[in-house]
Amino acid sequence: MVVIGAGLAGLRLAARLGAGTGADTGRRVTVLGEERHAPYNRVLLAEVLAGRYAPGVTALPDPGPALRRGVRAVRVDRADRTVHCDDGSAERYDALVLATGSNAVLPPLRGLFEPRGRELPDGVHAFRTMDDCLALSAAVAVRSGVRAVVIGGGLLGVSAARALAERGAQVVLAQQGERLMERQLDADASALLHAHLTALGIEIHTRCRVRGLRTTRGPAGGRRVDGVEFADGYRLDAEVVVLACGVRPRTGLALAAGLDVRTGIVVDDRLRTSDPLVHAIGDCAEHAGRVYGLAGPALDQADALARQLGGATAPGYTGTRALTRLTLTTPAASTTTSGTATSGTATATSGTATLDLAVFGETTALPGDDVVSLADATRRTYRKVVVRGDRLVGGVLLGELSTVGALARSWQDAETLTDLSHLLTDDGGS
Incomplete structure (x- = not known):
């Protein structure tokens, strides 16, 4: 078995199939990872950039000799059942498993x-890989007050x-x-998130489109960014620009191999592509018309495929109900504690305060839905759930997550x- 991709999904599958355990499963697994870094958890890159985690903290379990690092798959020959490498x-x-993940979206900016x-100017960075993270860390470490512009106000942009x-x-x-x-x-x-980031000193512009970059030529002829230009003509100086405009499934290998690709690589409930010998999992896979792009579904798909490939009769993959969580930290005037980090409640220690956020399901109500919400402007907490009939279909919790466990289970x-x-009480109705 060959697995292309050494991220969360690919390594989880390899581990489930016995790679790196020393167990004799009768199956030889090879994992191809194009990055030379030891495999890491991308979810934690923002913590590395913030300086709270060392890069080694993000390491994923070592699959041992099953992993070939720094090797990129360039072509899949389905007729010969061969993967050709760079x-x-x-x-x-x-059997072949595509766990190729996703790439950062690079917007069509002038300059x-x-x-x-295809070379980005010096000072312009995507925020997707460990190399991106380390380069950004070096760029802002030169001195305090480096002028940085982050393009994109989604989960990735807010984290960066x-x-x-x-x-x-x-920023x-x-x-x-x-x-x-x-x-x-x-x-x-x-609006609460906006206020929290503003308190951190971040200047936020919404309904604001960046049209292009300003660059200068260095003595060696290379380009370096020195500003951004907005659609209304306003220009802003910048030493660092972060492109956080989302991600796109990596489907190039699958397309070149003639597999069915829409937004992602199309798979069925057994996570098979249009070629039954080739599977796809994680950010690159499209199941039932959906590409998740989240860690939870990637792990679920890896576990489901391991069961299928293990030979045991197992139910197919039917989808994942994914919950998005984010923790933001800001300086605080005083030190208080209102819970523990492990329980998911907001905590302020050592002169900092955190704002926890959890989002799940459908957060926009349809006609006929019931909406229950509770907002506390003083504590900057907000809770909202959407109920359809007699079922909970989604919710948003911000600032206080004591009920998130009970809500997520429901x-x-x-x-x-x-x-x-009872959905919004501190004990979650228990």
Whole structure:
């Protein structure tokens, strides 16, 4: 078996199939990882950028000799059941798993690339890989007050902006949409998030489209960014620009191999592509018309595929109900404690305060839905749940997550609700 991709999904599958355990499973697993870094958890990159975690803290379990690091798959020959790599080697397979993940979206900005070029100017960074993270860390470490512009106000952009501000950068966050994290949050929750980031010193511009970059030529002829230009003509100086405009599934190998690709690589309930010998899991996979792009579904798919490939009769993959969580930290005037980090409640220690956020399911009500919400402007907490019939279909919790466990279980298990008011109480109705 050959697995292309050494991220969360690929390594979870390899571990489930016995790679790195020393167990004799009768199956030889090879994992191809194009990055030379030891495999890491991308979810924690913002914590590395903020300086709270060392890069080693993000390490994933070592699969041992099953992993070939620094090797990129460049072509899949389905007729010959062979994967060809950029170092000239080839790996034969009986079963192939594509866990190729996703790439950062690079917006069509003037000045981003030179004609027929694909090199980003110095100072311009995506925020997707460990190399991106380390380069950004070096860029803001030169001195306090580095001027940074983050383009994109989704989950990725908010995380990057918060981390850069904690490193002492002067951060401007530019969001083309009308509010921050508009795919996940309603207007009230987004307003609280906006206030929290502003308190951190981040300057936020919504309904603001960046049109292009300003660059200068260095003595060696290379380009370096020195500012951004907005659609209304306003220009802003910048030493660092972060492109946090979302991600796109990596489907190039699958397309070149003739597999069915829409937004992602199309898979069925057994996570098979249009070729039954080739599977896809994680950010690159599209199941039942949906590409998740989240860690939870990637792990669920890896576990489901391991069961299928293990030979045991197992139910197919039917989807994942994913919950998005984010913790933001800001300086606080005083030190208080209102819970523990492990329980998911807001905590302020050592002169800092955290704002926890959890989002799940459908947060926009449809006609006929019931909405229960509770807002506390003083404590900057907000809770909202959406109920359809007698089922909880989604919710937003910001600032105080003591009820998130009970709510998530009720939503994931599609429990029948008998009372709406208990959903927002501190004990979650228990």
